[in-house]
Amino acid sequence: MLIEDENNLDVEMSDNELNDEQENSRKSELESMFKDIDHLNEPSCIDNILMSLEEIRDEDHLFMELLVERVSREEITWYQPWYQQSNSLTRPLKCSEKQKNAEPFLTDTISKAESDRIKKNWRKFMKKYKVPDQLISLARWKNKGKSRLPNTPEEQAKRFVVAYLSRGLERTLYQVFRHIVTYYGSPNKGPYTPEEEKIMEVCFEYHPNHAVTLLSSVLKREPRGIYKRLQQQLNVKPDIKKMKWTLPLATKFLKLLLKYTDLPLEKLKNRSIEKSVFVKLAEKFEHNYTHLRLFWYQSLHVQLFVEEHIKLNKLRKRAFKKLRDSSYQVWTDIRWKDFVTQFPEGLTHRFLYIVCRRVVCSIPDYLKLPLQDLTEQALQKIRKTRYRKLRLKRLCLNEDGDLVKISSTDW
DNA sequence: TAGTCATCACTAGCATCAGT
DNA sequence: ACTGATGCTAGTGATGACTA
Secondary structure, X not given: OOOOOHHHHOOOOOHHHHHHHHHHHHHHHHHHHOOOOOOOOOHHHHHHHHHHHHHHHHHHHHHHHHHHHHHOOOOOOOOOOHHHOOOOOOOOOOOOHHHHOOOOOOOOOOOHHHHHHHHHHHHHHHHHHOOOOOXXXXXXXXXXXXXXXXXXXXXXHHHHHHHHHOOOOOOOHHHHHHHHHHHHHOOOOOOOOHHHHXXXXXXXXXXOOOHHHHHHHHHOOOHHHHHHHHHHHHOOOOOOOOOOOOHHHHXXXXXXXXXXXXXXXXXXXXXXXXXXXXXXXXXXXOOOHHHHHHHHHHHHHHHHHOOOOXXXXXXXXXXXXXXXXXXXXXXXXXXXXXXXXXXXXXOOHHHHHHHHHXXXXXXXXXXXOOHHHHHHHHHHHHXXXXXXXXXXXXXXXXXXXXXXXXXXXXX
């Protein structure tokens, strides 16, 4: 019987080191594809890309063969909650009425702690089954040209690994697999570099039909991101002017909002408003509906419904102290909708987020720092700031139905 | 220099379609 | 019955130009 010793797993590279390494190898890979090539139509360019694709496919293929060999006779012996017993990794779990009352699983974004747990499970798995550290291959391997029945060796192996990685998590196999695919399968994130754009161009020139899947492999990016980028390049951008919100404009906005929702102002507080309403508003304002929606939830809602004069930095101080003492581990763990309930009425989660983020966004690596450190730094920054008395402007409707400012000297 | 605004990008869900 | 490819959405997150 193999004893799994968690304490032996401590020797590992920190995340940052790993990321830097990946980052560097990615850059040199992409650069080598374009070495000495100035003209996009150079066939050697697409050759390089295709070669790189081949390498990736081979790598994944070999890894899967090894995996099948190592786990083909393994059976699941550990306890599995009902929601981990499904056979499908690529479709969300459908629950029957009965199951909805059973032991529940989480549905929000996977937190830092959960992600670490998956990593830990993977290290155990590697050790026990003697496979290389190549989760990326599992993540991007596609069952093509083979039977897709769930009991083929490859599918079984894949399911076994994912089930193993899901141990101890209140998540479905689908959720864990999604997490693996996004975090390990397409590790390249952020804006597209000029090299990447060149590669995209070349691929579309030579292989328009498979360009997206090809690019997703070679660039190690999510296919959806590539689609989106493509659309941006093809589409003539609609000419949206910058918008400057003024009291008259906000008045017009609010009047229309009241009209389209057919509700009195008080009823709009904390209410989620249908998209169609914002789409109608967007037509009137000739602006993106998402922007208008953001304006409502991030600004106007707060200014209308907050019942006291708020000093921004006082609010921040309070928020960061609460965050420091919370159970959240890193910034991205924060569930703003839950968090905002601890604050005065009228504040929205988006407002709170934007106000707090202002402080931390200039702190290097703020998304990864332990929240305790981050909040300490944030509190220090707030203490040092010069504009400590900034208050939130509050607004109300006067008798004519126009928005006016509530003077803060009344308080 | 803090706040505003626009825009790009990613995450995680849902849906549909064709292929095996 | 299940897959991959593709599309859409709400919610988050990053960044840079502009402004008060």
